[in-house]
Amino acid sequence: MTGKGRELADMMERRKVDILCVQETRWKGSKARSIGAGFKLFYYGVDSMRNGVGVVLKEEFGRNVLEVKRVSDRVMSLKLEIEGVMLNVVSGYAPQVGCELEEKERFWGELDEVIESIPTGERVVIGADFNFNLGEGNTGDEEVMGKFGVKERNLEGQMVVDFAERMGMAVVNTYFQKREEHRVTYKSGGRSTQVDYILCRRGNLKEISDCKVVMGESVARQHRMVVCRMTLMV
Numbered sequence: 093m094t095g096k097g098r099e100l101a102d103m104m105e106r107r108k109v110d111i112l113c114v115q116e117t118r119w120k121g122s123k124a125r126s127i128g129a130g131f132k133l134f135y136y137g138v139d140s141m142r143n144g145v146g147v148v149l150k151e152e153f154g155r156n157v158l159e160v161k162r163v164s165d166r167v168m169s170l171k172l173e174i175e176g177v178m179l180n181v182v183s184g185y186a187p188q189v190g191c192e193l194e195e196k197e198r199f200w201g202e203l204d205e206v207i208e209s210i211p212t213g214e215r216v217v218i219g220a221d222f223n224f225n226l227g228e229g230n231t232g233d234e235e236v237m238g239k240f241g242v243k244e245r246n247l248e249g250q251m252v253v254d255f256a257e258r259m260g261m262a263v264v265n266t267y268f269q270k271r272e273e274h275r276v277t278y279k280s281g282g283r284s285t286q287v288d289y290i291l292c293r294r295g296n297l298k299e300i301s302d303c304k305v306v307m308g309e310s311v312a313r314q315h316r317m318v319v320c321r322m323t324l325m326v
Contacts, residue, residue, distance in 0.1 A: 097127035113219025115185035117144035184220035238267035
């Protein structure tokens with residue numbers, strides 16, 4: 093995020109994005125600040141060299157924030173009230189494949205705790221860099237994901253599927269048939285994969301009409317923004 097606040101706000105305005113989850117912000121502190129163009133960033137980080145998560149809101153939604161939970165530099169959530177509907181937005185940044193098992197278990201424990209604390213009748217949307225690959229196809233996992241992943245699932249990718257199953261959630265990106273370049277969320281050198289995902293409660297999946305990767309933006313060199321269109325049923 094260093095030096096990129098206005099660039100991020102301009103991208104959101106141009107792409108008509110109202111709410112954006114960001115990860116690996118590398119900003120130390122626990123604050124909310126304007127980043128220009130009518131957007132406000134809520135963020136949390138404990139080290140300016142690693143991790144950090146945040147949620148950027150269009151100014152009109154910023155006034156509707158009821159609660160901010162800054163759990164760790166890998167998990168935070170915001171609760172908004174939009175025309176009487178409670179919407180919880182969770183930003184997550186999972187440990188990379190090579191990290192210690194203890195760190196991975198701590199992340200999943202924190203994410204579980206946040207989701208379990210949200211009343212059943214409220215909407216939940218998770219925007220996360222899971223650093224794991226769920227893979228293509230959904231045999232045996234039809235309740236929590238669609239067929240349209242990328243490549244093969246790795247061991248950590250199974251953790252995402254298990255989380256979705258126990259929390260009654262669905263992995264939104266995988267339900268929409270797109271060309272591979274609109275499914276790949278991370279590209280570096282010769283490596284391209286899908287590690288960034290949007291999740292919602294299974295019962296609210298019908299409120300999402302589209303989900304795809306946005307190409308051609310340079311705010312993040314390797315990660316691409318994943319966007320979904322959600323219409324809240326008031």
